[in-house]
Amino acid sequence: MTFYSRIAGTGSYLPAKVLSNQDLEGSVETSDEWIFSRTGIRQRHIAADNEFASDLALKASQRALEAAGVAATDLSLIIVATTTPDMVFPSTACILQAKLGAKLGGLNCPAFDVQAVCSGFVYALTTADNFMRSGQYQNILVVGAEVYSRILDWEDRTTCVLFGDGAGAVVLKRSDAPGILSAHLHADGSHAHILSVPGSVNGGKISGRPLLQMEGNAVFKFAVRVLGEVAEEALAANHMDKSQIDWLIPHQANIRIIQATAKKLGMPMEKVIATVDRHANTSAASIPLALDTAVRDGRIRAGQHVLMEGVGGGFTWGAVLVRM
Ligand code: ACO
Numbered sequence: 339m340t341f342y343s344r345i346a347g348t349g350s351y352l353p354a355k356v357l358s359n360q361d362l363e364g365s366v367e368t369s370d371e372w373i374f375s376r377t378g379i380r381q382r383h384i385a386a387d388n389e390f391a392s393d394l395a396l397k398a399s400q401r402a403l404e405a406a407g408v409a410a411t412d413l414s415l416i417i418v419a420t421t422t423p424d425m426v427f428p429s430t431a432c433i434l435q436a437k438l439g440a441k442l443g444g445l446n447c448p449a450f451d452v453q454a455v456c457s458g459f460v461y462a463l464t465t466a467d468n469f470m471r472s473g474q475y476q477n478i479l480v481v482g483a484e485v486y487s488r489i490l491d492w493e494d495r496t497t498c499v500l501f502g503d504g505a506g507a508v509v510l511k512r513s514d515a516p517g518i519l520s521a522h523l524h525a526d527g528s529h530a531h532i533l534s535v536p537g538s539v540n541g542g543k544i545s546g547r548p549l550l551q552m553e554g555n556a557v558f559k560f561a562v563r564v565l566g567e568v569a570e571e572a573l574a575a576n577h578m579d580k581s582q583i584d585w586l587i588p589h590q591a592n593i594r595i596i597q598a599t600a601k602k603l604g605m606p607m608e609k610v611i612a613t614v615d616r617h618a619n620t621s622a623a624s625i626p627l628a629l630d631t632a633v634r635d636g637r638i639r640a641g642q643h644v645l646m647e648g649v650g651g652g653f654t655w656g657a658v659l660v661r662m
Pocket residue numbers: 367368369372373376377456495496497499500533552553554555557558561589591592619649650651
């Protein structure tokens with residue numbers, strides 16, 4: 339028997355505090371006009387001091403579980419994609435499991451984190467799909483949750499204007515028909531220097547500089563190239579033409595990257611889900627946040643084909659093609 343994964347429910351959560359481009363004009367030398375014209379971003383959400391990735395993940399997960407009609411106690415696996423975990427360990431997934439109370443009939447469901455930066459959700463979804471195909475699991479919770487506000491240099495205008503906090507989640511149910519049609523992952527560690535958070539814990543002290551640094555132009559070019567390539571790879575693997583894709587959900591980093599990717603693929607922007615104006619770049623949370631937005635506003639419907647693709651630090655990149 340062949341087993342597949344079907345997305346049975348989606349959910350998302352954004353912290354209450356909204357930081358607009360105008361608000362940033364007061365703290366760094368920038369302008370709403372510069373930020374919007376270069377990135378398409380108008381605002382971002384910022385977690386409260388006492389809110390951690392697991393708190394954002396919890397709210398997004400509860401909404402996804404409710405939409406899927408699955409109880410937390412019926413989860414057989416939890417995977418959280420995050421680059422901004424609550425702590426070094428336990429994993430954010432384990433902390434989330436405790437907050438959800440997701441214990442399975444005396445056995446505790448496994449839980450672990452995936453760290454692939456802005457491709458984290460695509461990596462986590464792919465991992466979950468492979469577990470599902472093994473036939474060992476029934477209901478899998480996959481979450482992207484980030485608090486990038488904690489790893490930004492708020493005095494560096496070239497990076498602090500680009501990111502935000504948030505979480506998105508999906509519940510996968512085992513199905514006898516796909517669901518997830520195919521997944522394609524890649525990495526190239528030789529570009530680490532153009533996008534990184536070069537800090538670590540060393541003997542109880544922080545060594546290095548645990549704040550995001552980036553060569554924006556180099557990231558831009560790399561992102562446009564690989565997002566185009568991996569989308570073509572997913573289409574070819576399924577013998578599909580781009581006209582058969584109902585919705586493209588690219589990682590939400592910059593509207594110009596999104597537009598350039600859509601143009602390369604020959605897809606009209608009407609078929610592209612873009613939330614970067616309201617959410618900014620929420621890294622591993624950006625794709626599930628955009629997915630949930632478009633599911634809840636009725637654009638994405640059952641039976642449609644959705645191509646999700648991400649690129650991020652590492653470098654990592656990948657795509658997942660789904661029939662909803
Ligand atoms: N406000 C005003 N001016 C600014 C700001 C700002 N926030 N940031 C930079 N500038 C200035 C620069 O100092 C520079 O000034 P100069 O000409 O006097 O030296 C000028 O604006 C142009 O800077 P560039 O870096 O050339 O601007 P560019 O048009 O390339 O846009 C940007 C920069 C938005 C970062 C772009 O390169 C980009 O989006 N890159 C992709 C990076 C990205 O999205 N990363 C997210 C993480 S990775 C991922 O998710 C894929």
